[in-house]
Amino acid sequence: MNEQMARKLQQVGNKFNLPGPFFSYEEINVGNVNHTYRADYIRDDGTGMARIKSYLVQQVNTYAFRDPVALMDNIDKVTEYIHAQRPNQTCLHYHHTADRNTYVFDGDEFWRICNYVPSVTYDTCDNLEIVRSAAEAFGDFQMVLSDFDASQLSYTIPDFHNTRKRYETLIKDIKEDKLGRVKNVQEEIDYLLSVQDLACKLTDMEKAGQLPLRVTHNDTKINNVLFEENTNKALLVIDLDTVMPGLVAHDFGDAVRFAANFTEEDSEDTSRTGVDLNIFWAFADGFLSQTTPILTRNEIDTLGLSGFVLACELATRFLDDYITGDKYFKVKKDNHNIIRTKCQIALAKDMYKKLDAMNAIVEGCAKKYGK
Numbered sequence: 386m387n388e389q390m391a392r393k394l395q396q397v398g399n400k401f402n403l404p405g406p407f408f409s410y411e412e413i414n415v416g417n418v419n420h421t422y423r424a425d426y427i428r429d430d431g432t433g434m435a436r437i438k439s440y441l442v443q444q445v446n447t448y449a450f451r452d453p454v455a456l457m458d459n460i461d462k463v464t465e466y467i468h469a470q471r472p473n474q475t476c477l478h479y480h481h482t483a484d485r486n487t488y489v490f491d492g493d494e495f496w497r498i499c500n501y502v503p504s505v506t507y508d509t510c511d512n513l514e515i516v517r518s519a520a521e522a523f524g525d526f527q528m529v530l531s532d533f534d535a536s537q538l539s540y541t542i543p544d545f546h547n548t549r550k551r552y553e554t555l556i557k558d559i560k561e562d563k564l565g566r567v568k569n570v571q572e573e574i575d576y577l578l579s580v581q582d583l584a585c586k587l588t589d590m591e592k593a594g595q596l597p598l599r600v601t602h603n604d605t606k607i608n609n610v611l612f613e614e615n616t617n618k619a620l621l622v623i624d625l626d627t628v629m630p631g632l633v634a635h636d637f638g639d640a641v642r643f644a645a646n647f648t649e650e651d652s653e654d655t656s657r658t659g660v661d662l663n664i665f666w667a668f669a670d671g672f673l674s675q676t677t678p679i680l681t682r683n684e685i686d687t688l689g690l691s692g693f694v695l696a697c698e699l700a701t702r703f704l705d706d707y708i709t710g711d712k713y714f715k716v717k718k719d720n721h722n723i724i725r726t727k728c729q730i731a732l733a734k735d736m737y738k739k740l741d742a743m744n745a746i747v748e749g750c751a752k753k754y755g756k
């Protein structure tokens with residue numbers, strides 16, 4: 386245990402009036418955006434026996450999240466709403482300071498504390514049962530928030546899934562070509578421009594009022610679901626930092642883009658990159674088992690395509706970052722952003738080939754669950 390960090394966590398705990406003496410802490414190294422710790426306190430359980438009570442303490446990454454106060458306001462609204470809907474279920478609960486804030490902001494550091502839920506998480510996963518459970522949890526998240534007015538939430542990352550705008554930025558930066566890098570990625574540019582209209586389908590349908598705005602999670606990775614140890618049962622969706630108004634297909638598409646890819650997001654062996662239809666099926670089944678009753682026909686019809694859309698959108702972001710000097714995504718090797726772009730393009734191409742199959746799977750699941 387690092388003494389300095391222990392002292393820091395105690396100071397933060399004091400601001401939130403956590404009862405009982407601080408005992409120890411452990412850093413949690415899953416997730417790569419915030420700094421996350423489990424802090425343990427000693428509590429009298431009422432019978433005179435001491436027991437350990439743990440809290441989840443996080444230092445929010447204010448470089449990634451530029452408006453952490455608006456972000457906490459979104460989280461507060463959503464978690465309070467879920468708790469009111471499901472009073473007897475395990476929910477996330479954020480502690481308040483003496484002045485009723487869900488955070489402390491001291492200098493550059495932004496801290497918050499929520500309940501610690503004993504659980505396990507999976508970084509990657511090819512176990513279909515776990516994939517299906519995670520999808521059920523993300524589907525349930527949609528379901529429980531289906532009557533929440535999404536316009537109450539701030540767009541903490543403006544135009545996050547505005548694919549048209551992502552393309553406009555890419556096209557502008559290709560024209561400027563400030564670093565002379567465009568010549569190295571002509572093939573990737575040509576592909577992405579050739580599929581622009583299909584890749585922008587969700588954005589265009591949203592603009593035309595054909596898809597409802599919902600509360601979306603926007604980071605639907607499997608490691609953002611807590612599981613009960615040993616049972617593969619999903620307990621809770623966590624990591625609500627990117628909760629915003631959005632489309633259901635954004636959450637579905639990003640989840641399958643990440644979970645159903647045969648390879649890592651930055652694999653250099655793109656001959657293996659592609660969508661694993663078994664994983665896709667498990668995810669679709671879990672998600673639609675919860676959401677089918679609330680989804681519109683148009684929403685269901687966009688789910689099969691959504692992985693392709695999200696893969697293209699992310700490819701434009703990786704490619705733009707390469708062209709403008711690797712400023713946004715951390716690069717760990719030469720041409721890392723080109724490698725990532727190629728991998729997303731390989732995935733998009735494979736998804737395009739398997740579009741009919743994915744649409745049929747979605748349709749089959751929707752029918753099974755009542756549409």
Ligand SMILES: Nc1ncnc2c1ncn2[C@@H]1O[C@H](COP(=O)(O)OP(=O)(O)O)[C@@H](O)[C@H]1O
Pocket residue numbers: 413415416417418419420421441477499500501502503504505506608609611623624625626
């Ligand atoms: N309330 C909680 N109870 C138990 N573990 C948690 C809780 N919240 C987060 N974790 C663990 O900490 C990890 C990182 O938290 P997360 O909020 O996802 O941060 P990041 O934004 O860095 O991904 C999670 O993947 C999970 O393993």
Ligand SMILES: [Mg+2]
Pocket residue numbers: 415416417608609624
């Ligand atoms: Mg996370």
